[in-house]
Amino acid sequence: MSPKAMIQDNTRCIGCRACMIACMAWNNLPGDTGQHFFAGAGYQNPRDLDARNYTVITYSGIEAGPTGQPDWVFGRLLCMHCLEPACASACPTTALRKTPEGPVVFNSFRCIGCRYCMQACPFVVPKFEFDRVVPVIHKCTFCADRIAVGREPACAQVCPTEAITFGEREDMVKEARHRIASAPTRYVPHIYGLDEVGGTSILHLSSVPFEQLGYPTNLPDRPPPTLTQKALQFTPKIFTTVWVTMALITMFVRRRFRFWAEDEHGENHDPRH
C-alpha cells in the first residue's frame, strides 16, 4: 500500500471538535474532565495532548482577523506521522515503528518506559501515564487499524467541514498546493509538514503564520534521525579501531618498558595479584 497522508486545513476548521470525539470513540479513550483551561498556550480544553487525548483542537486569539477585528484561529495537535520519525529511531526496543502505509504505530507490549520517544519527538506528541502503576505511552495511531481495512481515520470521517482530507500522500501534496494556489489570500503560502523534519504524513494549512497557531516553527528540514545516524553508523568501526589501537599500544609499551617488572620500591602492583 502506498503511503497515506491527511490534510489538516485549519482555514476550514470551525472548532467543533467532532474529530476529538470521534478519536476518543474509536480508540476507547475515557472522556476528560479537563482542569487546564487557560493554563497553556491558547484557550482550548484540554490545553495539550495527553495520554487520554490523541488529538486536540487549539483555539488561539489573533489581533486582526479577515475583517480587521480580533478573531479566533484554530489549529490541531496530533501525531504528525513523520516520514522519518525520530521517536521510532530512538526507541531501544523498536516498540515504535513506521508502517509503509504511513502511520507510526506503537506496540505497548515492548515498551520499557524510557520515554526517549517523548524526548525525541519535535512535536512533543507521545504522552506517558506518569500517574499509573503500569504506565503506557499513548499517541495518535493515524487509525492504522482503519487504514489497514481501507477506511479513512475516524477524525477525517466525521469532520463536517472537510477540514480533514485523507488520501495518498502524493495526491494530498498536490491538493494542498492547489488550494494555496487557487486562494492565495485565504492561505499563508506554506504547507506545514511538507518539509518539516524531512516531511510528515499530516499536512497543515493555515490562514495565519503557523507560529500564531502555536505550532513549533524552529524545525529543521533535515530529519533528526540523520543527526544520530551520522554518529551511530561508526559503532562497529569505533569498537574495532579502539580495540586494535589499544592492543598495539599495550604491546609496544610492554616491550619497551619491561612493564611487569617490580617497581623501585620492591612493590608489585599488578592488579591481577
Add this chain to the structure above:
Amino acid sequence: MIRGIEAPSWWRPVSWVLWGLVLAAVVATIVRYATGIATIANVNQAYPWGWWVGFDMLTRIALGGVGFTMAAAAEIFGVKSLRPLTRAAVLVGLLWYATYAAVLMVELGRPWLVWWVFISWAPTSAMYEVALCAVAYMTVLMLEFSPQVLAKLGLTTPLRRIRAVYLLIVITGVSLSSLHQSSLGTLLLLVPTKVHPLWHTELLPPMFLLSAIMAGPAMMIVEHSLSTRFLRLTPRMDALRSLGRGLTVLVAVYLAVRIGDVLYRGVADQALVFDFVARWFWLEITIGLVVPLALLLTPDVERHEWRLFAAGVCVVVGVALHRLNAAVFTMKVHSWETYQPATTEVLISVGAMAAMVLVYAFVVSWLPIHTEPPIEPESGRAPSGAVAQVAS
C-alpha cells in the same frame, strides 16, 4: 590480608545517617512502585526526562569513566605510578555504574520489561547502544574487580583464568566505554529543537567521551585524597602528580573544544545576554574548567594536595553541570511548562550516593584496595601507600 585499616571514630554515627538516607530512598522507591512515577517526580508530558536522566544516567556514567581511564592509563599506556590506584578506580567505577543501574529501575516507567532491550535489534537508537554497551562494560568492570574477590576467597583456578585474559578485558572495557560514553551525547544530538544551542552541537558525542575521560583523573584525585585522609594512609604523591598533569592537559583541551565549538557555531551571543541560561553556561565554564585549570597551573601545584583536590572536585562538578545543563536545566520545550526536580527525585540520587559510600566502606575494609602487602615483608619497609600507623 589487610592490615591496619580501621574505621575512624566518627564513622559509626555517619554510617547511621547514610543508612537513613538509603532507607528514605527505598521508601520513596516503594511509593513510586505502588502509585506511579508522578507521586515522587516532577517529570511531565513536556519534560519526560529529568534529574534522574541528567544526573543518574548521564553524570553517573561519566564519573564511572574513572574505571576505564585509570585502567587504560596504568595497564595500556604504562603509567606506573597509577597502577596502585587501579583497584580503587575499578571499585569506584563499578559503584557509579551499579547505582546508575539501580536508579534506572526507578526512572524507567516499566522496568520489569527492561530485558526487551536485550532481545531487540535497534541500531538506530542511541539508547539501545548505551544500554547494551553499559551492561557489557559493567560486566567488564566486575571481571576487572574479580581478582580481588577471588584472591580473598582463595579461588585460585578462576583467578588464574582471569589473570590470563586480564589485558584483553581491560582493552575491551576501553572500547566499550568509548562507544557508550559518546552515545550518551548522541542521545541529546537527536533533539536539536529542545537542547539549547549553547549545548547542542554535532560534537556532542566526542565531547561527552572527552569529558568522561577528563572526569577520570579528576574522580581519581578526589577518591585518593578522601580515602587516604579518612583511612589515614599516606597519599601517593607520585600518582597524584601524574593525575594532575593528565588532568591539566585534558581540561585545557576540553576547554578549547567547548569554547571553540560555541564560537564556531556562532552562538556565543547567547552566552553574553546574561539570562538564566547564560548564567548556567558561565557557571559550568567557570567552576568546571577555568577554576580547575587555574588551580592546576599554579606553580608548585604538585606539592599542594589541596589544590589538586579542589581542582578534581571542580572538574567533577563541571562534568555534572555540563550534562545537567544540556539535558535538564536549560532544556525548553513549552513556554508555559517547566520542570524542576522534586525533592524525592534528588532523594533517590542521594540515597544511591549513600549506598555507594557504605558499600565502598565495606569493600575497603574487606579487600586490599588501598594497601598491598610488600613483596618482601621481612624487609620491614612499609609500602608508600600503606597505613601510616601500622605499628600502633
